[in-house]
Amino acid sequence: MIENEGRLNSNFFDRLTETVQQSGPVEAAKFLVDSMRNQQRYTELFEALKMYHRMELGLPAVQTDLAGANSKIGGISEALQDNLDKRLIDSCREVGTALLRKGMLQDGWMYMRAVGDRVAAAEAMKDVVVNQDNLDTVLGLLVHEAVDVKRGTQLSLEMRGTCNTITMLDSVVSMRGRDDQQLAVGVLVEHVHQELLNSLRSDLARRENWAEAHLESNEQSVDKLLGSRPGLLKDGTYHLDTTHLASTVRFARILDDKKQLRLALDLAQYGRQLHPQYQYPSEEPFADLYPMSIAWFRAILGEHVDAATKLFLQKAESIDPQEHGTIAIETYADLLTRVGKPEEAMRFLIKRMPKGMRPFGIAPSLIELAEASGCYELMLEHAKEKLDDIGFAAALLQRASVHDDSIGHKKTSDF
Numbered sequence: 001m002i003e004n005e006g007r008l009n010s011n012f013f014d015r016l017t018e019t020v021q022q023s024g025p026v027e028a029a030k031f032l033v034d035s036m037r038n039q040q041r042y043t044e045l046f047e048a049l050k051m052y053h054r055m056e057l058g059l060p061a062v063q064t065d066l067a068g069a070n071s072k073i074g075g076i077s078e079a080l081q082d083n084l085d086k087r088l089i090d091s092c093r094e095v096g097t098a099l100l101r102k103g104m105l106q107d108g109w110m111y112m113r114a115v116g117d118r119v120a121a122a123e124a125m126k127d128v129v130v131n132q133d134n135l136d137t138v139l140g141l142l143v144h145e146a147v148d149v150k151r152g153t154q155l156s157l158e159m160r161g162t163c164n165t166i167t168m169l170d171s172v173v174s175m176r177g178r179d180d181q182q183l184a185v186g187v188l189v190e191h192v193h194q195e196l197l198n199s200l201r202s203d204l205a206r207r208e209n210w211a212e213a214h215l216e217s218n219e220q221s222v223d224k225l226l227g228s229r230p231g232l233l234k235d236g237t238y239h240l241d242t243t244h245l246a247s248t249v250r251f252a253r254i255l256d257d258k259k260q261l262r263l264a265l266d267l268a269q270y271g272r273q274l275h276p277q278y279q280y281p282s283e284e285p286f287a288d289l290y291p292m293s294i295a296w297f298r299a300i301l302g303e304h305v306d307a308a309t310k311l312f313l314q315k316a317e318s319i320d321p322q323e324h325g326t327i328a329i330e331t332y333a334d335l336l337t338r339v340g341k342p343e344e345a346m347r348f349l350i351k352r353m354p355k356g357m358r359p360f361g362i363a364p365s366l367i368e369l370a371e372a373s374g375c376y377e378l379m380l381e382h383a384k385e386k387l388d389d390i391g392f393a394a395a396l397l398q399r400a401s402v403h404d405d406s407i408g409h410k411k412t413s414d415f
Helices: 009-021 025-038 042-056 065-069 078-101 106-113 118-126 135-144 148-173 176-208 212-216 222-229 242-254 258-272 290-301 305-318 327-338 340-354 366-373 376-385 390-403 407-412
Strands: none
Touching: 009 025, 025 042, 042 078, 042 106, 042 390, 065 118, 065 222, 065 258, 078 106, 078 118, 078 376, 106 118, 106 135, 135 148, 148 242, 176 222, 212 222, 222 258, 242 290, 258 290, 290 305, 290 327, 305 327, 305 340, 327 366, 340 366, 340 376, 366 390, 376 390
């Protein structure tokens, strides 16, 4: 077993040469890898690993431009290339995570981007000390590159405040997938609710004739705390930046988590009691922001579902798509889906979506609704009427691949 040098010195070159002569080039490459790893020279480690893996597979240590001039250096089989690629991905993961742990974030992500393993990258960044000097880079990876959107949002709230975080969610997180959006918005809702709760409790504690029992009860509902002091907000009093409140309620409509939805409902109920000058109008079908949001949150929580669906149906049927686009139609379909009526949502979209209008992407797609409801015939018939060959094929093939047991058995027998 060859002992590794703790650092490079004049003996290193002799040791490497001796290893080639005594144990062969593969062992020498391993010695090189171990030396770079021990010294934490990670850029050099990646180059050493590339040589080592190539030689393990019987390839020359370095790929050169002479590939076409020598059959041994030339093209390799597909299977061998696949094996080499997998080893190089593992090398990227080792080097990338090591660099991230050391706080060399840009360099580390250069390797990890090729791997696509955001979970490993997030784990490697857990112990990185975040300060104002590296905050932009950290948020760039955690949020913009979606390495860990939840932690990125938490850091933004802690170090940049609510206003900047809301701007970030508007400009960056809104472009990400639904799962990432829910992680970020959930953090925001919890933060803003706690901020409002603390501010309200402090205000009530300062006021005369407010029962101490309310403080001692550790009440976590903003709405119940307000109930102990009726009319508190009528004179224009507020306990949180009202624009932050409105933005948070707007974002929260994407949430599915019941606990976070309860907090969002609590925020909306507080907003509903603000002085009218602080109840800002929003976009349809939530122009009346707080009452409509309250109806929405309650419906998703399984409360007053029929009343909410009637309310949003009225919006969907009365709001002019030429002026507002299809947002009200899609919002109603999304609500139907989330209260367990995907087939009804699909029928409504097929009936009401104007031809040639680009959707906002709020409602699930027809193929998603067909899968959720198991009713592919609706989509198949609709695609036929529209002469939509790709839509028809998608529904037909999805139904076959998901629900046809004979295809499933055939797939199994192929292995």
